[in-house]
Amino acid sequence: MDNVDAIVIGSGHNGLISAFLLAEKGWRVLVLEKADIPGGASKSTASNGFTHDLYAMNIGLFLGSDFYKEYKEELSENGFEPVVSDHPYASVFPDGTGIGVHQDRDRTYEALSALSQEDADSWSRLNDYFDQTAPHFMPLMKMELPSFEAGKQFWKMYRHFKISGLLQLGSQLLQSPREFVDQWFKDKKVKSLIVPWGFHLDFAPDVSNGAVFPFLESVLNQRNGMAFSKGGIQQLINSLIKGIEKRGGVVRTGTEVDEILVEQGKAVGVKLTSGEIAYAKKAVIGNITPTQLISRLLDPETLHASYVEKAENYQYGPGTMMIHLELNAPLEWTAGKEYSEYAYIHIGPYVGDLSRTYTQSLNGTLPDSPLLVVGQPTVIDPSRSPEGKNTIWIQVRALPAEVERDSLNEIEPGSWREMKEAYAERVLDKLAHYAPNVRDVLSHKIVLSPKDLEADNPNLVGGDSVSGSHHLHQNYAFRPVAGYSKYHTPIKNLYMVGAATWPGGGLNGTSGYLLANKLS
Known part of the structure; x- marks a missing residue:
């Protein structure tokens, strides 16, 4: 492989923004992505004529980012188009009522x-x-x-x-x-x-x-209303990649980095699982987490012992299950017809339920009634579904990475591969209490367990959809670890961006933007 100025490991949106901006400054940039579909936790897939955003869907933070303000016109030319719901979010309750927020x-x-x-x-x-x-x-x-x-x-x-x-x-x-x-x-x-x-x-x-x-x-x-990417969040990712390629950069998918090469305390390139080696003159940027850095990509001997200890103690939050439904008709909410128009509907239902769910997940227990974040993107983006049909996006929060027991004693603890369909049925049972027609109109479902999330994206350890806990000890100037909050590492020319770095999870684009401007 040819020498370049910068190598970006991972094609999450922050990594792509860094590559875009560095290429804009004349750097030769190479992005290497393990998965076949770029985007990290922001990507779409097609099924039976439906488009599903596998993980992230809300692009509100991105629309408020400095990067978007600067490159809005070009991203639009590249195929990215936001669509906004004036019924952004609501909550529904067991008594058949709900309460919703309007723009x-x-x-x-x-x-x-x-x-x-x-x-x-x-x-x-x-x-x-x-x-x-x-x-x-x-x-x-x-x-x-x-x-x-x-x-x-x-x-x-x-x-x-x-x-x-x-x-x-x-x-x-x-x-x-x-x-x-x-x-x-x-x-x-x-x-x-x-x-x-x-x-x-x-x-x-x-x-x-x-x-x-x-x-x-x-x-x-x-x-602001709830904003999604028309045609799926992949359109945003693809528009970023077009911008990189327009500036001479290269994005390779299905290409896994096996090792970051370090010489005399300086990152000089990467070795791929294929055996290929690529050299970087100025920077290696990992869209990764600290644990991935020390367990997969670097020999800990190349790092200060204090950094290794901090990285080993980097903590992940509870896991997430994603369920994607393909429906022959919209959901009919008992709270009222208007609720079919909301972009997001939360089903806790109450604060105490969320508290119990969180404690259960931390203790290795399958929650009896997890939080459901029910996304209804078709209502503002009909292109995601065949005519007259609907796609439903369900984020299930929060679940244990390793299951020791079931709160209802209905599911035998085991691997997530063995349990995920049974737990998805529990989720559908809960949804059916609020939208009774769900099983009648359901034609197909896709279930991604916490372990499926991690298998697809190694940053989502245990299914933590935001790549690490955001509690006080690991946020702000302490993210990802104390002393290394400004996207640097103990290795010269080796940097980190992404949800594991400040300002954390969400499609904000900040870490990639700040690092690229600092380097160039």
Whole structure:
């Protein structure tokens, strides 16, 4: 293989953004992807005329990224087109009712008022507080931590809020999701509308600092609507690849890296499982996790013992199951016909259920009633399904990577290969309580267990869909490990991007963008 300036291991969107921007600066770039389909945890597959986003689907964070703002026109020319639902999210409940959020702020207020006038007013106050605070702390999510730029932003915040305002904001963001909604709302259904957003990561109801994601996502998704990529998230990935290739870069799929080559403390290239060797003059960038780095790609002897110890202690969150349904007709929700129009519907149903599920998963127990995040992309993107039919995307949170027992004593503990179909039936039983016609209109289903996720993408250890816990000890300037939060490693010219690095999971594009700009 020819020598290049930079090699990117993995074709997750952050790795592709790094490759795109470095190629823009004139670097010769090579992207190497183990899987046959590029995209990492952001890719689509076709089945029976349906298009399924296998893992990630919500592109709201990407649309707010600096990279998208700079290259929006080109990505559009390359085939990427966002579609936005004005019915972004809802929650449904066992009594046949539901509560949904509209992009129209007045309609959201009316929907909340029908349930609780006090909570509708609290929602308005929460939005006001968002407007007062988010413009000051959200820029930090696009900056390296720690950094001089971030320090300046903190200083600006101090000058704006003074010490009392900063302490108040800090106390809000350091709350658990349950503490956050208990402070703002009274009705348990309204609380259950907000809290599930934390569970998209590993912010269970009682995890400190878990309030950040529900605070941001509940407001931003209401205001901006829920955004998907028309034709599947693969269109976004393919548009990035076209941009790389236009600039002379190369993306190879079905090509697994066996080893990162290090000479005199410096990364100089990679060896493939085929035996081929590729050399990189300036950088090797891994869209990987610390455990993958030390267990698969590097001889730990080439690293400082302290780094190896930290990397070995990198922690993953609970696992995820993905279920994709092909339906001959839309779901009919007992909560009302309107719910067939929502992009995402959360079925917890309540905060206490999410808390129990999380504890069960941590203890190796199959949850009796996991959180279901039910995506209905066909409602805003008919191209994903044959005419008159629907595709349903279900994220099942949260599950143990290794199962020791079943909470209902119905499924014999074993390998996920043996259990996944039985557990998928439990999920469908739960869904059928809220959408009774699901089995009548179901023509085909695809079930991906936590182990299937890891087999497809080695970053999703144990089925952790966001490549590592986001708890306080492993977030912000501590992500992925203390002392190495700025995308570097102890090996010169070896860097990391992706969900395992700040700002973590979600299709935000930040780590790839920041690293590429730093290197070039």
